[in-house]
Amino acid sequence: VNQLRTPNIAMIAAACGFDAVYIDLEHNPTSLETAAAVCVAALGMGITPIARVTSHDPHDATRILDCGAQGVMVPHVQNAAEAKAIVDACLYAPKGHRSAFGSGPALGYAALGQAEVCRRLNEETLLMAMIETPEAVSNAEAIAAVEGIDVLHIGASDLSTEMGIPGQYQHERMRAAFETVAKAARSHGKAMGVGGVRQDFEFQSWLLRLGVRYLTGGSDVGYILSAGRADVKQLRELKLS
Structure with missing residues (x-):
């Protein structure tokens, strides 16, 4: 969720068959109140609300968790x-x-009593550390070893940009980074995720074989633009006779 400001987006995501709705608070002006409404709507639809927070400020994460998010994705985790x-x-x-x-x-x-609340939320809260720099890749083993971290999630756009090869996700250096993080996650029983890689089914299949189990789909803006452009192209090709 990037730009839409209505909880209906969670219902739409569920209708499309997505497993989770991911609210991006890092790059967009979505308010906490709006994010909370999307989280509650997602819970009602039986899909998982996950929020990417803005920073490492602990209150960024705990407030959205208190509002109903079942997972938080923290950007730029280095070590x-x-x-x-x-x-x-x-x-x-x-x-x-x-x-x-x-x-x-x-x-x-x-x-529920407080003890049961704590137990259940500790079990059910998903914690995702974003790997977005070469330093983080080199520290992937140590990050994966941290008890409580569930997913090592590569932000492919940021990582490729930091490497000086923006958008070249299949570059040999990027493939090596994917493999390094996959090995670290696997060795510590953690899941691996990747964001930013879309509409390349052959490469996405390679990522799945590597061990990726969380693949980010498109955004609200991306889907609207894609469908809108396709329709405009088709409409402009209509003939009067």
């Missing part, structure tokens, strides 16, 4: 220390130090 800080902020004791919050949207406001 194990930063990964540990994510876990510390987003999970309850003894795994972290998240501020105690009752049974909110993520648990359907169920009548």
Whole structure:
């Protein structure tokens, strides 16, 4: 979700068959209130609301979790220390130090004691560390080893740009980076994700064989532009006779 400001987008995503709706708070002006509404709508439709937060500020992550997100994606994680800080902020004791919050949207406001709230949210909260620089790739093994981190997610656009090969996702250096992160994730029983790679089914199949299990689809803007441009092209080709 990049630009649309209505919770209906979660219903549309569910109708399309997506497993999750991903709210990008890093690059777009979506408010916390709007993001919360999308999260609640996603929960009601049975798909997973995930939010990419703006920074490493712990309150960015915990506030959207309190609002109903079931997962947070943290950008630009460079090392194990930063990964540990994510876990510390987003999970309850003894795994972290998240501020105690009752049974909110993520648990359907169920009548649960605080101990059960903490246990369930610790089990059900997805923590994704974004790997977006060569430094992060070199530290992938240490990041993957952090208990509580569930997914190592490569931001292919940022990583390729940092490498000086923007958009060249199949470049040999990018393939080597994918392989390094996949090996690190696999060795520690973590999942691997990739964002930014679209409409190249052969390459996406290679990523799946490598071990990727979280592939980001398109954005609201991208889908609207694609469909709109296709229709405009077709309409302009209509003939009067």
